[in-house]
Each structure stands twice: as structure tokens, then as C-alpha cells.
Amino acid sequence: MRAILHVVEHDFQNFFRYKWWLAGLISMNLADLFIMALVYNQMVHPDIARQIVSYFSFFAPGVTVIGLFASAYMIGREINMEVRREIHHYMLSLPITRLELAIGRLLAGGLRGMMYMSPLLLTTFLILGFPTVPQLFVILGALFLLATGISGLSIATAVSTTSLEKFITARGLVYYVLFFCSSIFYPLSLIQTLGQEGIMPQPIVVLAELNPLSSGTDLIRSFLMGTPTFSFYMIRNLVIFSAIFTTTAMFAYMKIIERR
């Protein structure tokens, strides 16, 4: 446990080295919320506006999840850099077991995402109102699952390639598919309607439904806005996503960095 905490501490210290990068990221998130969402507020169809209260309110949980995703994914970039510069040899020489090292890095990635996301979540609460204490715990638990899953996905991608370009391209693909094919920017019901009309291919609709970013965003909305209705499927999706990617990342990290 002590060793894991050391690894987490090391990764947190690294995280604070990127303070300017974080400032840039937060300015983008806030510009999305306070400029783009405010303008879309005026543009949304009245029928949809009735479902989502207002686009500004609807989008606030989405921005929280975008911030969580981007910051939790950062751990992969650091690990990819360590693999390229062979710093992982030093990490492997430390008196820490491979498993502790892998768990520490995974947890650090997730916790960094949670820390970055906190002011955005607070902003969402200020806009939409505060949840009850049990709801708050469910939200934090669900977002932690999401953050560790994202951290795992990022680590698994990072150790799979020594090329920064390939890592960045893979990250871009993951970002854009998961962001745009989710309920972050628009209600899931709209994507489902497009699927029923044959405009959106069915696999895309299924991806949007199972997308952990949809589940995380809709879970916050269900507690703070009452729409969509809370469903245990949201938790189930997050648990499955987190379980798959934390396990994959741990094994990939332990096996692949030993081989390189």
C-alpha cells in the first residue's frame, strides 16, 4: 500500500508540472460552457428544450465529463514518454512490485482526473443545484469508476506503441469517437431517433448507448435535472468499462514494459 502511495504521489507531482497546460484546458472547457452552450441555448428546438430544461444546464454535466476524460487520459502521454525515453527501466528498478507500480499509476491517472474535474463539477452544482448526500456519493463513485477506466484505456494505448505520433493519433480517434458519439452534446434520445429513421447507423446508436461518457453524463443529469431517468444500466456500463480497462491496463503495463 505504501509503495502504491509513493507511485501516486510521484504522478501527482508530475501533474502539477503541467499547470499551464491545465490552465489552457480549463479555459477551453469554460469557453465551451459560457460561450458555446449559452448561444446554443437560443438555438435549441422548443420541443427538445422542454426535455432538457435549457442547453446551458444540459451541457454543464457534459463539460464536467469532458474535463475528467482529458485530464485522466494525460497519464498515458507521460507513460508513453517514459517508454520512449526508457525511463521505465528506472521505474522497474525501484523496490516496488510490478503490480503495485501498475496499480499506483492507474489510480494516479484516475485521481488526477477527479481532482481536475472537481471545480467543473462544483460549477455544475452551482448551475443545476446540489444533490443530496447519497446522490453525491453515487456521482463521485461513478465518476471515479469512469476516471480509472479512462486512465486504464490511456495506459493500455500508451504502452502499446513507442511512437508519440501513433499514440496521439490513437488518442484523437478515441477522443472524437467517444465525445461525439455520446450524450455529452445532445440527448441520447435524439441519437436513437436518428437511428430509428435510418440516418444514423445502428452500431453507432449502440455505441452511444453503451458509451461510458454517456452513462457518466446522464447519471449526473438524472440526479440534478431529473432527466433522463436514473437507471442502474448507467452504473453497470461504468463498472464494466472500468473493469475491462483497468485489468487490461494493469496486465499490459506489467508485461509490455518488462519486454521493452
Place this chain on the structure above:
Amino acid sequence: MVVERDLRMFLQYKFLIILRTIWFVAQIGFFGLIASRMVVPDLADIYFEYYIAGVIIMMLYSASVFIGYDIFEEAEHGVFEYLLSLPVSRRELVFGRSIGGGIRSFIFVGPLIAISLFIIGLANPLNFLIAFSALFLFAFGVSGMSITIAVGLKSSDRFDILMGALNAVIVRLSTTMYPQAFVQDANQAYAALTNFNPVTFASDLFRWGVGIEKYLTMSPMPLAAIIGLVIFFSAFTFVGVTFYERRLEGGGWK
């Protein structure tokens, strides 16, 4: 020669080209398509096409900005000293870089413009040619702006962050994603800034060129947008060149 070198350098960033293409497809295939079903009926008919035109301008902007990153890369690897030792005047070097930055962004965006024309259609080829030519001014101006900021800041981290933040604000406070009328309804201050944004000039011009004339901000078109772009281009190319030229002497970029 300077322009040619910058064009060759850009083609090395294959991953960037792939990444931006994925972004383009995701923007129009997901966001554009779904958002066009989410907006008010008056806008819904044209929103998909309207958004595609906006995405093209966003791509042109971000590709033109990239020249600033090259400058930092060269400073880090000591290529700058080599460039300064060439039998090319400082002014030619800087002007060439600004033009090279603009042209290469067009080469990158060119195929995407062709795809967008295939989707949107082309109402009047002459209008499109006028708009397309004027958009070069926009690309050169953005490259000049990127060079000016890169040389002024001297730190790649700060440049990266500033360009990220600037991109977030300049694109959102423009008509790339939404018409001016809705920005006006949302916030008067935002609307005022949108009116003087070169990204708005370029978006309006491109839409006018492809025949999406509903919800244009500027009037009379295309003159108003072209004048705006000429001012933007002049400010950042000529002022930027002078600024860059002074900074270059005596290792001022370090």
C-alpha cells in the same frame, strides 16, 4: 525556396493530417448531423451545410496556426541559426514563412473543401472563386499571427497554452458554429466581439461563396468580409514581419 521548404516540412506531419481528418469526419458525421436535428425549425433546413462550412474555416485556422510550432521546433534544434546564415534577406525569410504557412494549410484543407462542396453543392462558381481567393488572405494572416505570437513569447509551453485558449475563444466567438443572430440573443458583448472577428469574416465569405446566404453577418457581401480580411492580413503579415525581423537579430528569439 522558403515557401517550398515549409510545404515539405508540413507533409512530414502525417499523423497531424490523419488526426485532423478524423476530427473533420467526427464533426460533420456526428455533431453536424445530430445538431441539425436539435436546432429551431428556421435554422434546421440549412444547419448541416452551415456547420460544414464553419468546420472548414476552423480547419483552415488550426492548420495555419501550425507554423508557430515549427518555429519553436527549429529554435530548439538550432535550425534557426542555419536559416539566418542562408543568402536570403530577413524580410524574405519571414514573408516566405507566412506565405508558406498559409499555402500549406490550403493544401491540407483543399481535399476537405472538395468534400464539403460535394455535400453542400455550388450555387455560383464565380462567387466561390472570389471567396476562395480571399480566404488565402485569412490563411496568410493567421500564419502571420501565429509567427508573431511565437516569436513574442519565446516559450513553447506558453505558446501552446495561449494558442489553445485563443483557439477556444476566437472560434467560439465567431459565426463558425452558429449565426450571429443567435449570438446577439445570447449576449450583447459576445455579439460585438463576433462582429470584429476575422474567423467570422472568413466563415461568412466561404458561406457566401458556396451559396449559403441566409444568416450572413456582414453587409454588403463580399466587400465587407474582404475588407475585414485585408485589414487582418495587413496587420499580422506586415506588422508581424517587422516585429519578427527585429527579434531575429542578435539571438532575440532565444
